[in-house]
Amino acid sequence: MNHRIIVAFVGAALFMGTAATMTARRAKEIKKDFLTTTSNTVLVASHRAVHNVYPENSIPAVKEAIRLGxxxxxxxxxxxxxxVPVLMHDGKIDRTTNGKGNPETMTFAQLQTYNLVVKGAKTEEKIPTLEEVLRLAKGRILVDLDLKTDKLGPIIDVVKKTKTEDIVFYFDSDYNALHFVDKVDKKYMLMPRAHSQAMADSALTLFKPEVVHIDFSFYTPEVVSLIKKRGARVWINALGPIDILLRTERRDEALDKLLKHGANVIQTDEPELLLKLLKDKGLHI
Known part of the structure; x- marks a missing residue:
């Protein structure tokens, strides 16, 4: 073999190995922050991945979230x-694909005959499986699984198969679903949704979760203190009016609203904008 080819091959292999190590280290850093409620890092969660650029819940949208950090x-x-667990938000595929119907009454092969759409325009993307996405995310990014089904067994099976228990946490406002997950393995990470301080307190007692999802109706210092003292992070959404502010010159006002009482995980439709703003403020490494 040509000497130059050998050198190039070895160099490429070393680069790939280094890149993989750096990726794994990044995932570990995120997880460490995620589990450290005293960390000053405010974590950014990308809603349906980066769907303001690519189709929601799609492979390219996930890849872009990873690329952005x-x-x-x-x-x-x-x-x-x-x-087959697949990525889909709605009860029907009508809005996000060029097909119609309930995905849970269709086979995976049937779903693969349709394409994802963006603002009505057909793309080349197909509905991805959860397994595809978890293999892509493994070692690179944490994954919030929003459970839009009561068929939880197949989902847990895929998490086990892909060995992604360390990056996945399960989210639901249905506490029966979270109880099911918790009974399978107490080590699984959970995010219950609360709609009041009393509900947050109950969720903390029931699940000892890693993070609790709250909303602005009861976003107070008392609630945040309660959650953090019990060893969990505080998740709040920027979705809607606050994301709109983030797109304007009033982005500092938007961030003040989000961080006012100490929330430290923010879900947004503008992950790139929010991440840059947090870094500029010294709130994200």
Whole structure:
């Protein structure tokens, strides 16, 4: 073999190995921050991955979140009639594909006959499986699994199969679903949704979760203190009006609203904008 080719091959192999190590180190750093409630780092969660650029819940949207250095992707999971967990938010595929119908009454093969759409325009992208996305995310980014189904067994099976228990946490406002996950393995990370201080207190007692999802109706210093003292992070959404502010010159006002009482995980439709703003303020490494 030509000497130059050998040198180039070895160099490429070393680069790939170094890149993989750096990626793994990045994932570990995110996880360490995620589990450290005293950390000053505010984590960024990308809603349905980076769907303001690519189709929501798609492979390119996940890849873009990883490329940007986002901490968490939020993805929505349903299960086909033949037991394949796939990414889909709505009860029907009408809005996000060029097909129609309930994905949970269709086989995976049937779903693959349709393409994802963006603002009505057909793309080349297909509905991805959860397994594809978890293999892509492994070692690179944390994953918030928004459970849009009561067929939880196949989802947990895929997490086990891909060995991604260390990056996945399960989200639901249905506490029966979280109880199911918790019974399978107490080590699984959970994010219950609360709608009041009393509900947050109950969720902390029931699950000892890693993070609690709250909203602005009861976003107070007392609630944040309660959650952090019990060893969990505080998740709040920028979705809607605050994301709109982030797109303007009033972005500092938007950030003040989000951080007012100490929330330290923010879900947004503008992950790149928010991440840059947090870094500029010294709130993200």
């Amino acid at each position: 986002i901490d968490i992707i939020e993805i929505d999971v349903k299960v086909t009639s033949d037991g």
